[in-house]
Amino acid sequence: MAKKIMAVDDSATIRQVLSFTLQGAGFEVTEAEDGQDALEKLVSDPPDMLITDLNMPRMDGIQLIKEVRQSSWGKFIPILMLTTESQEAKKQEGKAAGASAWLVKPFKPEQLLAIINVVLL
Amino acid sequence: MTMDQYAETFREETLELLSELEVGLLELEQNPEDVDVIGRVFRALHTVKGSAGMIGFDEISQFTHEVETVFELVRSGGLPVTGELVNLTLAARDIIKEMLDKNLGGESVDPEIADQLVAALRGLVPTQDDFSANGVAEAEELITSESEEATYHIRFRPPANIFHRGIQPQGLLQELSRLGTCRVIAQTDSIPRLDELDAELCYLYWDIILTTEHDEDRIHDVFIFVEDDCELKILPINEDLLAQSGEGGRLGDILVQHGDLSRDDLERVLQAQNKPKLGEVLVQAGVVTGAQLDVALEVQAEVKRQKQKREAVEESSSIRVRSEKLDSLVDLIGELVTVQARLSQTSAGQDDPVLNEIAEEVERLTWEMRDHILNIRMLPIGTTFSSFQRLVRDLSQELGKEAVLVTAGAETELDKTVIDRLGDPLVHLIRNSIDHGLESPEVRHKAGKPEQGTIFLSATHSGANVILEVRDDGGGINLNAIRERAKSRGLLTSEMETSEAELINLIFSPGFSTVGEVSSVSGRGVGMDVVKQAIDSLRGSIAVTSVEGKGTTFTIKLPLTLAIIDGLLVQVAGEKFVLPLSAVEECIELSRQDVASANNRNLIKVRGEIVPYLRLRERFRLNGKPPEIEQVVIAEAMGQRVGFAVDHVIGEHQTVIKALGQMYRDIKGLSGATILGDGTVALILDLPPLVQEAEADERILTDSVH
Known part of the structure; x- marks a missing residue:
């Protein structure tokens, strides 16, 4: 069965890029626009992995990670955070919150898949 | 560099590669699944193709490409190595060789032959959809990246809470294993008792021995998401690091270096140690776990491997000189x-x-x-040996016999010139062994021998000589056949008594063959006499022994070098001559009285044995009277003892042989000249022709008397 990945980003373009790349690699993809949206969808249909942007309206990525790590189902799932070069402090914050890995935007599809390859078994 | 020089380099390189190819193919025939050999064969083809293409030998390049393509398939496991594949590839190798010879002379090979072979090779491939295009690029990549492999010891201890970050250590280990060959050893010594165990924490850590062509940075990249929090040590394993002792790094040192064992503990246990296996003692003493020991042992083995590899590389590092x-x-x-x-x-x-x-x-x-x-x-003679494997294989197929060639002493070194000139005689001897020596499988079976005959080819050093032996376990030489043959050729009369040795040596007489029917293999008009001549010209000797039903042995004795010989310096009428010391047996005085008592016939008694001698003074028509007491140098020539009468024997002389000029080259009885300390020239005698000529003259003389 195909592994399920949720892509969380407020940018439709990024979501599209993620979906396209992941579906192309055989994953099932669900999308969410921000942390709040994600949490609502996650509860009913928990994925195998989460990819999230950090800077988002309503609930940012850091908070989302914290929430997921506190849930019973999301304690151990891999979480990939998407950062930008200027966000070194955010990266540390995300790691502390429980992010498994990070990827700096802009990224190439191969880079994304390479990381998933390592963290998602 | 001119084009010609490129071509010459290419030719040398390609010849070398072709012989590698041949050796590899023959090995494959024995072990069809040996991946290393398949790789070697492939690389040889690949390199030939590549360099041919570089300097514009398109015919070779294109043809080799086709063969390579098939072998690419073999390498990737898509095609098994079969006898037919080996046969075809050997044939292809011959075509490449022919192309090489002809292309350099500006000619080309009949394209039909090459096309036929390509078609046959392709016929071996099950489905051949676009197989010629793919594969090769991939192979190229594999070949270029292969060279710079390094081995690392990686100690990875993740933070205990790694699972809480959604990271599975297996994922990282898997990623690592994609970088190369790796051996992972899990360390379990930190796992607490079950009642203290928190299932959400990671207690394990790992040691990984990774051999990879990637660099250290790439290894760090694998751990990038955990590097800040985990314990990660990446140590390149190499000899320098651990080479304090001869045995590829001592186990104790490795463990101490890993931090698994303190130097104090090591010393303590070492003092108590009274049996050879330190590892076991350490584990027993409880200072090191079994898994830690495994890692150290693995590292030790790797260091040994590297050392061997380096030594192998050093052995083969050489420069090419014309x-x-x-x-x-x-x-x-x-x-x-x-x-x-x-x-x-x-x-x-x-x-x-x-x-x-x-x-x-x-x-x-x-x-x-x-x-x-x-x-x-000096070159190892082994290079010649390997080409005989092919010969034996082809010949035994052709003659319907089963034969295997066993060689020994391939590392024995001989002067290059000698090796070059030894090829033909050895080929002839081996041919002879297979054709005349070995019986057919049925006959062998009846005689209770294994159906497969064996030909032994060995080389050993013996003082300043090298002894070569060609031995078969065939039927041996039929002495009666030789006797009959000798009589019919008038070499023997019925009354003559001959010893076995004398009889056997008759096979070296010109045109002598005991086989009624001339086979395409041995009967090419070249007899054993030619072999003997070739060996003689190398200043060597050949002997044969045979046991009927058991086999025949040819023993060739050769000097190590042709450039310098030990000689015996003699003087006749003020002229100096050198006799090869290897042939000289002893020196005897010859007084006027002795001459008179032999009725002026050139015979001398040496401890009861009559030995004929010839006078160098007469042979070379030198003037002047011989001294009262002459010297006779007794030497071995043409299988018999012959004396050479001279005025004085001066002594041993290390002789640097100089070739005679064009004008004198054809003079029989002289093999060269040497310059003496006082600047005068001494001629070096070639004994067998001297004796032959003397015998011929004698015959004329006696015939005319009758």
Whole structure:
């Protein structure tokens, strides 16, 4: 069965890029626009992995990670955070919150898949 | 560099690769699944193709490409190695060789032959959808990246809470294993008792021995998401790091270096140790766990492997020099030896201690240099041996016999010139063994022998000589057949009594063959006499022994080098001559009385045995009277003892052989000349032709008397 990945980003373009790349690699993809949206969808249909942007309206990525790590189902799932070069402090914050890995935007599809390859078994 | 030089380099390289290819293919025939050999065969083809393409030998390049393509498939496991594949590839190898010979001369090979072979090779491939296009690029990549492999010892201890970050250590280990070959050893010594165990924490850590072509940074990249929080050590494993002792890094040192064992603990246990296996003692003493020991043992093994690999590389590191350059070096050292001899002789007459000292020093250095230079020309004879494998294989197929060639002493070194000129006689002997020596499988079976006959080819050093032996376990030489044959050719009369040895040696007589029917293999008009001549021309000797029903052995004795011989310096009528010392047996005085008692016939009694001798004075028509007491040098020539009467025997002489000029080259009985210490020239005698000529003259003489 195909592994399920949720892509969380407020940018439709990024979501599209993620979906396209992941579906192309055989994953099932669900999308969410921000942390709040994600949490609502996650509860009913928990994925195998989460990819999230950090800077988002309503609930940012850091908070989302914290929430997921506190849930019973999301304690151990891999979480990939998407950062930008200027966000070194955010990266540390995300790691502390429980992010498994990070990827700096802009990224190439191969880079994304390479990381998933390592963290998602 | 001109194009010609490129072509020459290419030719040499390709010839080498082709013989590698041949050896590899023959090995494959024995072990069809040996991946290393398949790789070697493939690389040989690949390199030939590549370099041919580079310098514009398109015919070779294109043809080799086709063969390579098939082998690419073999390498990837898509095609098994079969006898047919080996046969075809051997044939392809021959075509490449032919192309090489012809292309260099501006000709080309009949394209039909090549096309046929390509078609046959392709026929072996099950489905051949676009197989010629793909694969090769991939192979290229594999070949280029192969060279710079390194091995690392990686210690990875993740933070205990790694699972809470959604990271599975297996994922990282898997990623690592994609970088190369790796061996992972899990360390379990931190796992607490079950009642203290928190299932959400990670207690394990890992040691990984990774051999990879990637660099250290790439390994760090694998751990990038955990590196800040985990314990990660990446140590390149190499000899420098651990080479304090001879045995590839001592186990205790490795464990201490890993931090698994303190130096104090090690010393303590070492003191108590009284059996050889330190590892077991350490584990028993409880200072190291079994898994930690495994890692250290693995590292130790890797260091050993690297050491062996390096030694193998060092062995083969060499430079290529044209043999002409070495020849001229040998010529020069010859001149130097001559000048040095003059210096020594001059200084000896001067009574000047300073000059004497210099002369002695020069002499010492010259001889040392001579030995070294002659040594450079020495090559292991094994290169010739490997080409015989093919010969035996092809011949036994052709003749319907089963034969295997077993070689020994391939590392024995001989002068290059000798090796080059040895090829033909050895080929002939081996042919002969298979054709005449070995029986057919049925006959062998009946005789209770294994159906597969064996031909042994061995080389060993023996003083200043090399002994080569070609031995078969066939039927042996039929002495009666030789006797009959000899009689019919008038070499023997029925009354003559002959010993076995004499009989057997008749096979070296010109045109002698006991096989009624001439086969395509041995009966090419070349008899054993030609073999003997070739060996003689190398200043060697050949002997044969045979046991009927058990087999035949040919033993060839060869000098290590042709450039310098030990000679016996003699004088006749003021002229000096050198006899090869290897042939000389002893020297006997010859008084006028002795001559008279033999009725002026050239015969001398040597401890009861009558030995004929010839007078060098007469042979070379030198003037003057011989001294009252002459010397006869008894030597072996043409399988018999012959004496050479001279005025004086001067003594042993290290002789640097110089070829005679064009004008004198065809004179029989002289093999060259040498320059003596006083600058005069001495001729070097070639004994067998001298004896032959003398015998011929004698026959004319006696015939005319009758």
